[in-house]
Amino acid sequence: MTLMWPFRNLHWHVARSRAICYGAITGETGDTLSKDKSSGFRAHLPHPHFTQLLDYWCGKRGESIPRKAEIDPLDIPALLPFIQIHARQADGRYLCRLSGTAIVEALAMETTGQHLDEVLPPQHLKSRTAILDRCLKRGLPSFYSGRLAMPGREFLPFHRLVLPLRNSGAKADCALTFSMVDLLTNDGMDATPPAGIAYRIDANAQDLVARKETPVLS
Secondary structure (H helix, E strand, C coil), rough: CCCCCCCCCCCCCCCCCCCCCCCCEEECCCCCCCCCCCCHHHCCCCHHHHHHHHHHHHHHHCCCCCHHHHCCCHHCCCCCCEEEEEECCCCCCCEHHHEEEEEEEHHHCCCCCCEHHHCCCHHHHHHHHHHHHHHHHHHHCEEEEEECCCCCCCCCEEEEEEEEEECCCCCCCEEEEEEEECCCCHHHHHHHHCCCCCEEECCCCCCCCCCCCCCCCC
């Protein structure tokens, strides 16, 4: 049986490079950033699934940003319900190409085929778009936590890992996001306002750590 994603010309294969890159720096979107700059990027990931997907992405990375065609859903079946893919368009808008079942349930709506500015309120669009823009520009993962910006879901806490992908070009033009909603959070989340971002931390390509791939749970 062939598992199809809503991508054109998506080829299935397994890459074998396992170069892993982690670290931590902060950015400047205007949101609250991580206060703990001494710990590595991985230390901020709240669930093993985040680490497993990060390891998988880094295993595809090699010397450049992974291509979208290198992401095989058969490799990560347990993670698919929590994944979204947003493609950046020529006008800078983000089009949702894929939204997993757990995301659809958490948002109480299907966003596949819709632009980000069609589903997010204008007052929250800028901060969310800035995080995706920064991730694609740097070509490195980012992680942030906060409360959902979707109308009617603003009080639900979430954690989100953002991973850059590219099509045929050299630069990233897609964002793969992995989100978990309503996990147990730290005390800092209690002070986060509805639709707010509690903190964000970015991976640092200069802090390289070689690791074996973390097994993906099925």
